[in-house]
Amino acid sequence: MLTVPFGGAPIFTRSRALRPTxxxxxxxxxxxxxxxxxxxxxxxxxxxxxxxxxxxxxTRVTVSxxxxxxxxxxxxxELGQREDARPGKPATLxxxxxxxxxxxxxDLSEHQRFLGAVVDLEGRIxxxxxxxxxxxxxxxxxxLVADLVGSLLTTxxxxxxxxxxxxxxxxxxxxxxxxxxxxxxxxxxxxxxxADEFDLPVHVANDANVAVLAExxxxxxxxxxxxxxxxxxxxxxxxxxxxxxxxxxxxxxIGHVEVGTDGGPRCVCGRDGCLEAWLAVPRxxxxxxxxxxxxxxxxxxxxxxxxxxxxxxGIVLAPVVGALNLSEVVLSGPADLLDGALHxxxxxxxxxxxxxxxxxxxxxxxxxxxxxxxxxxxAVMVLSGQLGVS
Amino acid sequence: MLTVPFGGAPIFTRSRALRPTxxxxxxxxxxxxxxxxxxxxxxxxxxxxxxxxxxxxxTRVTVSxxxxxxxxxxxxxELGQREDARPGKPATLxxxxxxxxxxxxxDLSEHQRFLGAVVDLEGRIxxxxxxxxxxxxxxxxxxLVADLVGSLLTTxxxxxxxxxxxxxxxxxxxxxxxxxxxxxxxxxxxxxxxADEFDLPVHVANDANVAVLAExxxxxxxxxxxxxxxxxxxxxxxxxxxxxxxxxxxxxxIGHVEVGTDGGPRCVCGRDGCLEAWLAVPRxxxxxxxxxxxxxxxxxxxxxxxxxxxxxxGIVLAPVVGALNLSEVVLSGPADLLDGALHxxxxxxxxxxxxxxxxxxxxxxxxxxxxxxxxxxxAVMVLSGQLGVS
DNA sequence: CTAGTTTGTTCGTAAGCTTTACTAACCAAT
DNA sequence: ATTGGTTAGTAAAGCTTACGAACAAACTAG
Numbered sequence: 001m002l003t004v005p006f007g008g009a010p011i012f013t014r015s016r017a018l019r020p021t022x023x024x025x026x027x028x029x030x031x032x033x034x035x036x037x038x039x040x041x042x043x044x045x046x047x048x049x050x051x052x053x054x055x056x057x058x059t060r061v062t063v064s065x066x067x068x069x070x071x072x073x074x075x076x077x078e079l080g081q082r083e084d085a086r087p088g089k090p091a092t093l094x095x096x097x098x099x100x101x102x103x104x105x106x107d108l109s110e111h112q113r114f115l116g117a118v119v120d121l122e123g124r125i126x127x128x129x130x131x132x133x134x135x136x137x138x139x140x141x142x143x144l145v146a147d148l149v150g151s152l153l154t155t156x157x158x159x160x161x162x163x164x165x166x167x168x169x170x171x172x173x174x175x176x177x178x179x180x181x182x183x184x185x186x187x188x189x190x191x192x193x194x195a196d197e198f199d200l201p202v203h204v205a206n207d208a209n210v211a212v213l214a215e216x217x218x219x220x221x222x223x224x225x226x227x228x229x230x231x232x233x234x235x236x237x238x239x240x241x242x243x244x245x246x247x248x249x250x251x252x253x254i255g256h257v258e259v260g261t262d263g264g265p266r267c268v269c270g271r272d273g274c275l276e277a278w279l280a281v282p283r284x285x286x287x288x289x290x291x292x293x294x295x296x297x298x299x300x301x302x303x304x305x306x307x308x309x310x311x312x313x314g315i316v317l318a319p320v321v322g323a324l325n326l327s328e329v330v331l332s333g334p335a336d337l338l339d340g341a342l343h344x345x346x347x348x349x350x351x352x353x354x355x356x357x358x359x360x361x362x363x364x365x366x367x368x369x370x371x372x373x374x375x376x377x378x379a380v381m382v383l384s385g386q387l388g389v390s
Numbered sequence: 391m392l393t394v395p396f397g398g399a400p401i402f403t404r405s406r407a408l409r410p411t412x413x414x415x416x417x418x419x420x421x422x423x424x425x426x427x428x429x430x431x432x433x434x435x436x437x438x439x440x441x442x443x444x445x446x447x448x449t450r451v452t453v454s455x456x457x458x459x460x461x462x463x464x465x466x467x468e469l470g471q472r473e474d475a476r477p478g479k480p481a482t483l484x485x486x487x488x489x490x491x492x493x494x495x496x497d498l499s500e501h502q503r504f505l506g507a508v509v510d511l512e513g514r515i516x517x518x519x520x521x522x523x524x525x526x527x528x529x530x531x532x533x534l535v536a537d538l539v540g541s542l543l544t545t546x547x548x549x550x551x552x553x554x555x556x557x558x559x560x561x562x563x564x565x566x567x568x569x570x571x572x573x574x575x576x577x578x579x580x581x582x583x584x585a586d587e588f589d590l591p592v593h594v595a596n597d598a599n600v601a602v603l604a605e606x607x608x609x610x611x612x613x614x615x616x617x618x619x620x621x622x623x624x625x626x627x628x629x630x631x632x633x634x635x636x637x638x639x640x641x642x643x644i645g646h647v648e649v650g651t652d653g654g655p656r657c658v659c660g661r662d663g664c665l666e667a668w669l670a671v672p673r674x675x676x677x678x679x680x681x682x683x684x685x686x687x688x689x690x691x692x693x694x695x696x697x698x699x700x701x702x703x704g705i706v707l708a709p710v711v712g713a714l715n716l717s718e719v720v721l722s723g724p725a726d727l728l729d730g731a732l733h734x735x736x737x738x739x740x741x742x743x744x745x746x747x748x749x750x751x752x753x754x755x756x757x758x759x760x761x762x763x764x765x766x767x768x769a770v771m772v773l774s775g776q777l778g779v780s
Numbered sequence: 781c782t783a784g785t786t787t788g789t790t791c792g793t794a795a796g797c798t799t800t801a802c803t804a805a806c807c808a809a810t
Numbered sequence: 811a812t813t814g815g816t817t818a819g820t821a822a823a824g825c826t827t828a829c830g831a832a833c834a835a836a837c838t839a840g
Contacts, residue, residue, distance in 0.1 A: 019429050019610070019631065019774075019778075019779070019780055020422055020423075020425045020426040020429055020778055021631075022426070022446075022447065023422075023423055023426060023446055023447045023448050023797095024418075024419040024422045024423060025419060025796085025797065025798090025826090026416045026419055026795085026796060026797065026825095026826055026827050026828085027797090027826070027827080028414075028419065029414040029415060029416055029418065029419050029827075029828090030826080030827060030828090032410055032413075032414045033410075033413055033414060033827090033828090035410045036410040036412070036413060039409050039410055048786095048787070048788090049787080049788065050786075050787055050788075056412075056413055057412065057413045058413050058828080058829095059828070059829060059830080060787075060788065060789090061788085061789080061790090061828075061829070061830085062827080062828055062829075063788095064788060064789070065827085065828085086785090086786080086837080086838075087784070087785045087786065087836095087837060087838045087839075088784090088785045088786025088787060088836075088837055088838080089785085089786050089787040089788075089834090089835055089836045089837060090786085090787075090835095090836065090837065091786080091787060091788090092787080092788080170748065179747075220409070222637070223636070223637050225713075235713055237713060237714070239629055239634055240632060240634065240635075241409065241411075242630060244629055244630065244714060245630075245715075246613070246714060246715025246716075247612070247613050247715055247716065247717035247718075247751075248715050248717065248748055248749070248750070248751070249715070250715040250748035250749075251713065251714055251715040252713060252715075253712060253713075253715065253745060253748050254709060254712045254713050255745075256712075256744070256745040257708050257709050257712040257713075257743060257744055257745070258708065258742070258743040258744075259651075260650055260651035260652075261649075261650035261651050261652050261705065262650075262651050262652060269745070271742075315651065316709045317709070318647050318648065318709075319644060319647050319706045319707070319708075319709045319710050320709050320710055320713045322643060322644045322646075322647040323615075323625055323627060323641065323642060323643075323644050323647075323710045324627070324634060324636060324641055325635075325636025325637055325638050325639070325640040325641040325642075325643065326636075326637065327637035327638065328637075352648070352661075353647060353648040354646070354647055354648075355643060355645075355646040355647070355659070357569075358560065358638055358640035358643050359638070359640075360638070361637075361638065384409075388409070388410055389409070390409055413828095415795090415827085415828065415829090416794095416795055416796050416797085416826085416827060416828070417795070417796080417828095419796075419797090420795080420796060420797090423796090423797090438817095438818070438819090439818075439819070440817075440818055440819075448797080449797075449798060449799085450818075450819065450820090451797080451798075451799085451819085451820075451821090452796080452797055452798080454818095454819065454820070455796085455797085475806085475807075476806080476807075476816090476817085477805095477806060477807045477808080477815075477816045477817065478805075478806055478807080478815090478816045478817025478818065479803095479804055479805040479806060479816085479817050479818040479819075480805070480806065480817085480818080481817080481818060481819090482818080482819080
């Protein structure tokens with residue numbers, strides 16, 4: 001049972017919001033500046049107080065004051081004097097205490113098992129754990145998650161900043177899983193349950209929305225769409241640097257949008273030609289398994305299947321890319337399926353179906369985070385929620 | 391040559407931004423609270439300082455202090471004592487000085503003429519003006535806009551809060567029209583030009599993005615997509631209460647997204663089946679004009695044409711609605727074309743092509759703002775930019 | 781050694797919001 | 811009429827936050 005010596009920091013930003021939404025006190029401004037200092041150190045690395053002052057626009061006095069707080073809280077450490085020779089009093093280097101805290105990340109998006117990891121502040125995975133799901137649903141499934149968190153916590157030796165969970169289904173901002181059919185969850189207050197049990201800050205969000213945080217954490221793109229292709233198809237979206245949740249908390253649920261005007265495979269939802277029916281991994285592997293590997297054109301037949309899937313993805317994404325003028329779309333899923341023909345077909349389709357002029361610098365790429373994208377995204381979510389840093 | 395006694399107020403909001411973006415000083419907090427008070431009065435109407443304090447969460451002391459500033463600036467006025475009898479000291483009612491300022495709104499989205507209006511703080515149109523465009527382009531077109539603004543300014547008798555312009559094409563956040571082919575504009579710094587000439591705050595944005603502000607100003611929906619159907623087809627988007635601009639400042643440009651997988655009419659851009667080729671007003675009227683009005687099935691033939699256009703719109707919007715989990719989509723354009731078969735077909739298509747469960751409360755409606763949507767949106771833009779109010 | 785530079789701290793100040801306490805002004809009940 | 815209770819608005823004091831000025835420490839360059 002570990003506790004951290006600080007709570008979540010409310011964060012402010014210059015925003016283009018049309019209407020102010022609530023009062024702001026000077027102390028809120030301070031939280032913001034605190035997070036700003038932390039963020040500067042986190043992304044730019046060890047440097048002096050004076051450096052931070054120059055980079056943030058705050059004065060040296062204010063930075064020193066904020067840093068004193070952060071050091072007292074154990075979030076920042078002094079590293080001693082800068083080595084290089086230059087005029088003036090030598091600087092005392094400071095940095096985020098990168099090895100003082102760890103984060104628990106949980107990925108509930110796989111069908112057969114729940115994955116978990118201890119992640120350090122840099123996003124590196126320190127240790128892993130998993131539990132087989134064995135088709136558990138409802139409270140049983142919740143118990144499995146708690147077991148997984150518990151066993152990971154026993155492996156940590158330093159304070160834990162918080163617990164981040166990426167869950168399938170629709171998750172509201174309070175970490176209540178409104179609906180996750182696979183897990184038999186309806187209005188399961190996962191965040192509250194875990195927070196009660198472990199007395200740690202807990203953040204829960206949809207798996208694809210969590211995944212896009214991992215991508216954002218490493219690229220810092222302000223506009224980003226991540227398509228997560230697995231047993232189902234979902235998306236996570238960041239616009240203007242902020243995650244998009246959606247009015248019904250179901251943003252990114254594009255798996256059951258119909259593709260094109262020429263029908264398509266029957267989907268589990270009962271309709272024909274849903275994106276998921278074209279693109280979900282089980283569907284793709286089933287199609288590929290039917291191929292005769294000995295046939296002379298096996299390779300091109302495989303590419304045709306994958307290219308058609310990619311084309312269908314492009315057809316669905318084109319209106320979204322156009323409407324949002326997105327510059328960066330990322331695919332996450334099995335690289336052996338996504339890379340190559342599928343990827344190329346998606347790019348081609350996107351380019352030919354949107355106005356090239358406006359989307360000239362559109363990039364579509366595979367994520368480099370492989371299997372760990374949800375685990376690392378969950379860590380980013382905690383980092384961002386607790387420290388205002390990512 | 392009028393000037394206003396105050397500048398733009400930087401606005402802050404509790405945000406879910408992942409990373410803090412700049413320092414925040416106590417004076418920024420005060421600007422925010424100032425706008426909050428103004429907003430409360432603006433939307434809720436005349437009330438006492440104590441009422442405002444209760445509604446904003448600020449103390450009566452702070453509200454009194456802020457209101458004193460606002461009164462000194464002429465933005466707020468005292469209206470005398472509240473009439474109704476109740477215990478305690480009678481309240482002094484205060485309200486936004488609704489008749490102390492006017493706004494100039496300009497709509498450049500029509501092909502044949504430029505429209506302008508003097509708009510009051512409530513969004514009501516006080517007077518109108520227009521200039522025929524006569525195919526003017528480039529600097530000539532800029533001069534026409536300046537003339538229009540100039541002639542409107544001569545009709546104002548009270549201070550002008552600012553000038554708002556809705557322009558076709560791609561407009562960056564600094565009010566530079568990056569590209570407006572119809573007007574022959576490339577990188578025209580319209581905002582700077584007008585600000586120099588008239589010495590007033592000027593805000594310029596894309597016409598559809600401006601139009602959605604008008605809708606937001608009257609509904610205060612946090613997520614809103616407006617599709618503007620005229621000579622072309624464009625969209626304006628508000629997500630999480632904030633306008634979406636797009637990485638290349640071209641958000642909402644969905645006119646040249648291809649619809650469906652079965653071709654379609656040839657578009658001016660050279661491809662087949664763009665949304666604009668299906669849905670633009672000239673295309674629809676041309677199709678309808680070909681109908682034999684004497685034929686026995688003329689009415690149903692008309693409906694078939696409009697329904698197909700509506701279906702095509704639904705096909706393009708479905709992925710956007712799904713990805714953003716939008717709850718409100720608004721159509722703007724000629725009501726005689728949009729209302730009825732077209733509207734119904736769009737709704738049907740959206741419902742059948744997205745996952746009903748997640749988009750249960752999706753509403754698709756026509757705007758009630760008719761022809762003035764850009765003019766009034768321009769006023770909202772100025773109101774929001776100058777006072778943090780909408 | 782001197783002059784110049786840079787760092788980080790101390791001290792005093794200005795701005796902003798809160799709490800506390802007050803006066804003014806009203807209603808209701810005695 | 812008097813008393814008690816309530817509400818509005820203000821005044822004073824205090825806390826927080828960030829800033830500017832000034833300074834000492836510690837270095838380089840010449």
